[in-house]
Amino acid sequence: MGVLRLVLGDQLSPGLSSLKDAGPGDVVLMAEVAEEATYVRHHKKKIAFLFAAMRHFAEELRGARLNVRYVRLDDPGNQGSLRGEVARALEDDPALTAVVVTKPGEWRLLQDMETWRDLMPVPVDLREDTRFIVPLTEFYAWAKGRKQLRMEFFYRDVRRKTGLLMDGEEPAGGQWNFDHDNRKRLPKALAPPPRFLPPADAVTQDVIAFVAERFPDHFGDLEPWVFATTRAGAEAARDHFITEILPGFGDWQDAMAKGEPWMWHSLLSIYINCGLLDPLDVCQRAESEWREGRAPLNAVEGFIRQIIGWREYVRGIYWLKMPGYGQTNTLNAHRPLPDFYWTGETDMRCMAEAIGQTKRHAYAHHIQRLMVTGNFALIAGLAPAEVNDWYLLVYADAYEWVELPNTHGMALHADGGLMASKPYAASGNYINKMSDYCSGCAYDVTAKSGPRACPFNFLYWDFIARNRESLAGNPRMALIYKALDRLDPVSLSAMRDQASAFLGSGCKARL
Ligand SMILES: Cc1cc2nc3c(=O)[nH]c(=O)nc-3n(C[C@H](O)[C@H](O)[C@H](O)COP(=O)(O)OP(=O)(O)OC[C@H]3O[C@@H](n4cnc5c(N)ncnc54)[C@H](O)[C@@H]3O)c2cc1C
Ligand code: SF4
Numbered sequence: 001m002g003v004l005r006l007v008l009g010d011q012l013s014p015g016l017s018s019l020k021d022a023g024p025g026d027v028v029l030m031a032e033v034a035e036e037a038t039y040v041r042h043h044k045k046k047i048a049f050l051f052a053a054m055r056h057f058a059e060e061l062r063g064a065r066l067n068v069r070y071v072r073l074d075d076p077g078n079q080g081s082l083r084g085e086v087a088r089a090l091e092d093d094p095a096l097t098a099v100v101v102t103k104p105g106e107w108r109l110l111q112d113m114e115t116w117r118d119l120m121p122v123p124v125d126l127r128e129d130t131r132f133i134v135p136l137t138e139f140y141a142w143a144k145g146r147k148q149l150r151m152e153f154f155y156r157d158v159r160r161k162t163g164l165l166m167d168g169e170e171p172a173g174g175q176w177n178f179d180h181d182n183r184k185r186l187p188k189a190l191a192p193p194p195r196f197l198p199p200a201d202a203v204t205q206d207v208i209a210f211v212a213e214r215f216p217d218h219f220g221d222l223e224p225w226v227f228a229t230t231r232a233g234a235e236a237a238r239d240h241f242i243t244e245i246l247p248g249f250g251d252w253q254d255a256m257a258k259g260e261p262w263m264w265h266s267l268l269s270i271y272i273n274c275g276l277l278d279p280l281d282v283c284q285r286a287e288s289e290w291r292e293g294r295a296p297l298n299a300v301e302g303f304i305r306q307i308i309g310w311r312e313y314v315r316g317i318y319w320l321k322m323p324g325y326g327q328t329n330t331l332n333a334h335r336p337l338p339d340f341y342w343t344g345e346t347d348m349r350c351m352a353e354a355i356g357q358t359k360r361h362a363y364a365h366h367i368q369r370l371m372v373t374g375n376f377a378l379i380a381g382l383a384p385a386e387v388n389d390w391y392l393l394v395y396a397d398a399y400e401w402v403e404l405p406n407t408h409g410m411a412l413h414a415d416g417g418l419m420a421s422k423p424y425a426a427s428g429n430y431i432n433k434m435s436d437y438c439s440g441c442a443y444d445v446t447a448k449s450g451p452r453a454c455p456f457n458f459l460y461w462d463f464i465a466r467n468r469e470s471l472a473g474n475p476r477m478a479l480i481y482k483a484l485d486r487l488d489p490v491s492l493s494a495m496r497d498q499a500s501a502f503l504g505s506g507c508k509a510r511l
Contacts, residue, residue: 002026004089004122006082006101008109009036009050010399012057012231013275014064017127018102027096028066030058031085032073039108040389043220045227045362046396048211052204052229053274060231073214083112083119090121099124105315105401107322132315133158133280133308139316149317149418152177155309164283164304165290165297172290177305178250178298185434186255192263193248196240198233200225219342219394221360227270227396234271241266242285243294250299254367256350256435261357265365266303269397272311279307306366314405317419326388326408330416331423331467333381338507341373341390346509348455349441350431351376362396367434369395370424374411379425379456379463380507384414422476425463428454442511449494452511455502461492462499 002025005018009032022028032054037047051073058070071078071085079085090096103126104110116124128135134142142157143149156176159165165172200208208222228234248264255263271277283304289295318325340346344355354368364373369391377387384407391407392398409419428445432438438445438454447453448461464471464484472481484492502508 001095001097002093004029004086004093004096004099006030006086006099007057007061008082008102008104009054010105010274011102011129012053013131013278014060015131015278016102016275017130018100019061019066022066024067025095026067027089027093028058028061028068029071029085029089030054030068031071031078031082033071033078033081033085034073035081037073037215040393041215041218043362043394043396044211044215044218044222045220045225046398047215047218048204048207048222049227049229049270049362049396050274051211052200052207053276055203055207056230074210082109083116086116086120096122098122100127101125102127102129105129105399107318107400111323131275131278132312133162134312134316136316136319139312140320143316143320148421150421151309151313154313154316155305158308158312162280162283162308164287164308165301173297173301178301181298182250182253182302183434184251184255186252186257186263186436188436192252192257192260193245195245195262195267196237197224197226198228198236201229204229219359220362224360226267226361226363228276231276234268234276237271238266238268238277238282238285241268242282242289246286246289246303247295247299250296250302253302254371254434256353256365256367256372256431256437258349258353258436258440261361261363261365263365267363269402270363272307273397273399273402279311283307311402314419315401317405317409318401321415321418325415326385326404328408328415329384330414331378331381331412331470333378333383333412333414335380335382335503336506337377337382337386337390338380338509340507340509347442347511348376348509349443350435350437350456353437358394362394364395369406370411371426371430371434374407375424375426375430376456376459378412378423379459380503381463381466382412384408384412387412417474422474423471425460426456427460428456431456448491449498453495453498455507458495458498459502461487461495465492465496 005022005026005028007028007030032051058068061068069089079088086099113126212222228237245264252264272279286300286303290297290300344352344359346352350372354364354372358364388407392403405419409415413423432445443454444452445454448457464480471477
C-alpha cells in the first residue's frame with residue numbers, strides 16, 4: 001500500500017507539501033509530457049532546462065531513498081498529459097491508494113486537476129504550495145476591502161512578517177525603499193562583472209540533443225548553455241551573485257548596455273521559480289551581506305523587495321483575479337505582434353538587443369522586458385493576448401502566475417491599472433538615458449518625426465493622444481496631458497501621421 005505523489009517540473013523542492021510525508025511504499029511520479037511542453041511553443045532552452053532539472057531532481061529523490069517513477073517524453077507508453085500519466089501509474093500499481101499533488105502555478109492546470117477527484121479511481125489530495133512567503137489566504141485577507149491594491153504597502157507588511165531588514169519595528173536605515181538611489185546610468189568606463197555561467201553537464205547535454213531533435217521549430221537557441229540544472233549548481237549561482245554581484249545591483253538596476261545581457265541582475269528567477277532555490281533563504285543571505293558590511297543597503301533592499309514584494313504580490317494578484325485576468329483589454333489594443341518579436345531583425349537597436357538576447361538565452365532583465373519590448377507593445381497598441389503568449393513562451397523563468405500580471409498588468413496596462421497606477425509608457429528619451437543603445441541605432445533618438453525619427457518618439461505621443469479618454473482622468477497622468485496640450489499642433493500631427501503610417505505598415509522593421 002502506498003500513495004502516488006506527483007511532482008511537476010516547477011516543483012523541484014525536497015520540502016514540497018506533496019512530499020513532506022512520503023514514505024516506503026509510495027511512488028513519486030515525474031513526467032515529461034507533450035501537453036505541458038507545447039501548450040505554448042516554449043523556448044527550446046526553457047524546455048531543455050526543465051527536463052534536465054527534473055531528471056537531476058529525480059536522482060536527488062532516489063538518493064533520499066524514494067521510489068521515483070520517471071517518465072521521459074520519448075517513453076513509448078507516454079500518455080502525453082499529466083492526467084494520462086497519473087491514470088497509467090495507478091493502473092500499473094493497484095497498491096496505490098491515493099494521489100497527492102501540490103497545487104500547480106497555473107489556473108489552467110489547477111482546473112484540470114480539480115476534475116481528477118471525479119476521474120481517478122482513488123482519492124486525490126490537492127495541497128497548497130507552501131514555498132511562497134505569503135499564503136494565498138493571507139494575500140486575499142490583505143486585499144479584502146482595500147480600495148486600491150499597491151505593492152509598496154503589501155511589501156512593508158511582508159518585511160514586518162519576515163523581519164527582513166527590520167530594526168525592531170522600524171525599517172533598516174530608516175526607510176522602506178531606497179529606489180531613488182537606484183536609477184543610475186552606466187558610466188562608459190564601467191563594465192558589468194563576469195558571471196557564473198556553468199557549462200552543460202552530461203545529463204543536460206543529452207537533453208539538449210533531444211530537445212534539438214524533438215522541438216526544432218520552437219523559438220530560441222540551445223547554445224550557448226548558461227544555466228545550472230542541479231540544486232548544487234543553482235546554489236553556486238546564488239552564492240556567486242550574493243558575494244560578487246549584489247553590491248552593484250541597486251545602482252545599475254535600470255541600466256542597459258549593448259552586448260550586455262546580464263548587467264548586475266541575479267539570473268536567479270529561473271531557479272527560484274522551479275524550486276531549486278528557496279526565496280526566503282535567498283533574501284536572508286542577501287540581508288546578511290548588508291549586516292556584515294559587504295553590500296550597501298540600497299542594493300540589498302532593492303533586491304529583497306523584488307522577491308518578497310513583487311514576486312509574492314504578482315502571485316497574489318494572479319490567483320485573486322483568475323480566471324478572466326488576461327481577458328481584459330482596457331486600452332482596446334488589437335494590433336498583431338510584428339514578426340521582429342520572433343526574429344530580432346529590426347533597425348531599432350534597443351529592440352534588436354532585447355529580442356536577440358531573449359532568443360539566445362531565454363533571458364532579458366526587467367527593464368528590457370518592461371521598458372523596451374513591453375513599452376513598444378504598449379505604445380504600438382499590440383493585442384494583449386498575443387503579447388502575453390510571447391512573454392510566456394520566450395523566457396525560461398515564465399510561468400503564468402508570474403508572467404501574466406507582469407505583462408498584462410504592468411507592461412500593457414490592459415487590466416485598467418490594477419498592477420500599476422499609470423502606464424509604463426516612455427519615448428526614446430528614457431531608453432537613451434538608461435542605455436547606450438541609441439548611439440548605435442539607425443534611428444535618431446532626438447527626432448520626433450521625419451525619415452529617421454525614433455519610432456518610440458512618435459508612437460509615444462500617438463499613444464498618449466489616442467488614449468486620452470481612458471487615461472487623462474488619472475491624476476498621475478495630469479502632467480503628461482498638460483505636456484501634450486502644450487505640443488505644437490503641427491508637430492503633434494506630423495508625429496501622429498507618422499505613427500499611423502508605421503502602424504499601418506505592420507510596424508515596419510527597417511528604416
Ligand atoms: C513584461 C514582463 C514579463 C515578466 N515575466 C516574468 C516571468 O515570466 N517570470 C518571472 O520570474 N519574472 C517575470 N518578470 C519579472 C522580472 O522581469 C524577472 O523576474 C527578472 O527579470 C528575472 O531576472 P533576474 O532573476 O535576473 O531578476 P533580478 O533583477 O535579479 O531580480 C531578483 C529577483 O526578484 C524577482 N523579481 C523581480 N522583479 C519581479 C517581478 N516584477 N515579478 C516577479 N518577480 C520579480 C525574481 O525572482 C528575480 O529573480 C516579468 C517582467 C515584465 C516587465
Ligand atoms: S533611437 Fe529609438 S529605436 Fe533606436 S535604440 Fe534609441 S530608443 Fe531604440
